[in-house]
Amino acid sequence: MFGRIKEELKLNVSFCRDQFPSQCWDWAFFENAGGSFVPNSVIKRMTEYMTECQVQPGAPFPAATLAQERMDKGHQNMAEMIGADVDEVVLGPSTSANIDVLSRALRLLWEEGDEVIVTDLNHEANSGPWRRLEATGIRIVEWPINPETAELDVRLLDQLLTEKTRLVALPHVSNITGDINDVKAITARVHEGGAMACVDGVAFAPHRFVDVKDWDVDFYTYSLYKTYGPHIGLMYGKKKHLLNAKSQHHYFIPETATSYKMNPAGPQHEIIASLSGISDYIDAVAAEHLTDVPNDLFSRTKAVYELFARHETELAKIFIDWANAHEKVQVIGRTTTETDLRAPTFSIKVEGHSSEKIANTVTVDKIAVRHGDFYARRLVTSVGIDDFDDGVVRCSMAHYNTVAEVERLITALDKAIAAN
Ligand SMILES: Cc1ncc(COP(=O)(O)O)c(C=O)c1O
Structure with a gap:
């Protein structure tokens, strides 16, 4: 197993950028x-x-054998990156689709009157599918967020868990606030209450290392098109849960085919094969930075994400210092930048200004941001933004952004706020 990387090691951002189309x-x-x-x-x-x-x-001629090998490799690599077995990883069309399928598969195991805990901190993908089970006799229990801070109080969860709770659906990171929840601690409490945790990691996985076994989560979902890959969703499930969940595929697909039975859409062949390109990228970054490159993909991924996190935290600090100092700018979420506490996804509301206008205005300076509720409408309205269509201005960074770009963003935002 690979230890921590040297503290002075910094991400070579130009190297990373050179790996992408210019x-x-x-x-x-x-x-x-x-x-x-x-x-x-x-x-x-x-x-x-x-x-x-x-x-x-899978057919017996060379092209078909090669196709199978490449798809298997893509699937295997994604499992290794997060420390899972390949049959614990479902590759379905999207996170929204994967959770929807999961909710229907689990419902068949539950009784009327069983409970699912949901929170408005979720993107609708990890909210709607569970809430829809209400029509089938499942009781939906709300884990409210604090409307001032947009945070979850973990002590409240203890009061909500009952012997009937089957599952708690929560985000690892909100796609609006960027705040990181302590998934390991929350999952431990959920388990003490005898339930399962379904964690939406979509807004976490592009930024920090995913370690499903360490966190002991039951289900963990994220979207590979946000982690430098093509449009497809990854859903991890503990083997025992996937075996138990009722197949959502054709009647002749066996219950033991855990990855296959949970993807009624069927595999997206070239997309799954291309996933090895994500691990190729991780390997290239590892080779560029590490003198002692670990033998296993899991450890290489961990080391690379530590470098990503360091650089992102530097970018985040520049942005948050600006936002905290600006009298008209309100950050929705934490105003600190500790690596363990937030991802570099910032949603702001500017006093007296339309979010739409600000997002449109900065395009003049070739700055790409967006406004709205980002399908986290329940969260946006919970924190008091009634006009969810206008919503917030979201500025979300990745490891390949540079300090100069963040400075350009700030200059453009300043200009837009002054002009509007
Ligand atoms: C936090 C979060 N969860 C879920 C989703 C839905 O993912 P998908 O587009 O793969 O369905 C998104 C998409 O933006 C998201 O940001």
């Missing part, structure tokens, strides 16, 4: 929480698959 850098891009850029390695893997083996995999 067009990515024409604009200062701060809509990363909507979807990240894709490195050349992913594009190469997808192109290779589509040019060399775009046939139905």
Whole structure:
């Protein structure tokens, strides 16, 4: 197992940027929480698959064998990166679709009157599917957020857990606030209460290392198109839970086919094959920075994400110092930047200004941000923003953003606020 990397080691951001198509850098891009850029390695893997083996995999001729190998490799690599077994990883169309399927598969195990705890901190993807079970006799219990801080109080959860609670659905990080919840501690409490935790990691996984076994989560979902990959969702589930969950696929797909039975859409072949391009990228960054490169992908990923986190924290500090000092800017979420407490996703509300206008105005300076509720409408309204369409201005960073870009963002925001 690999230890911590040297403290003085910094991310070589230009090296990272060189791994992506050069067009990515024409604009200062701060809509990363909507979807990240894709490195050349992913594009190469997808192109290779589509040019060399775009046939139905698994048949006895060479192209079909190659197709199967490449899909298996993509799947395997994603499992290794998060410390899971391959049959604990479902690759489905999106996080929204994966959680929807999961909710239906688990419902078949539950009784009328059983309870699911949800919170408005969730993106709708980890809220709506559970709430829809109410119509089938499941009791939905709200874990309220603090409307002032947009945070969850973990002590409240203890009061909500009952012997009927089957599952708690929560985000690791909100896609609005960027605040990181202590998933390991929360999951331990959920387990003490005899329930399972379904954690939405979509807004966490692009920024910090995912370690499902260490956290002991029951289900963990994220979207690979936000972690430098193509449009597809990854759902981890503990093997025993996936075996128990009722198949949502054709009647002849066995219950033991844990990854397959939870994806009624069927696998997206070239997309799954291209996932090896994400681990290629991690490997390239590891080789560039580490003298002692670990043998296993899990440890290489951990080391690389530590470098990402260091750089992101530096960027976050610049932004938060500006926001804290600006009398008209209100940050929705924590105003600190400790690596363990927040990801570099910032949503702001500017006093007396429309979020839409600000997001539109900064485009003049080739700054890409976005406004709205980002499908976390319940959260946006819970913190008192009634006009959810206008919502917040979200500025979300990734490890490949530079200090100069964040400075450009701030200058453009200052200009937009002064002009509007
Ligand atoms: C926190 C969070 N959860 C879930 C989702 C939904 O992911 P998908 O687009 O893969 O369904 C998003 C998408 O933006 C998100 O930000």
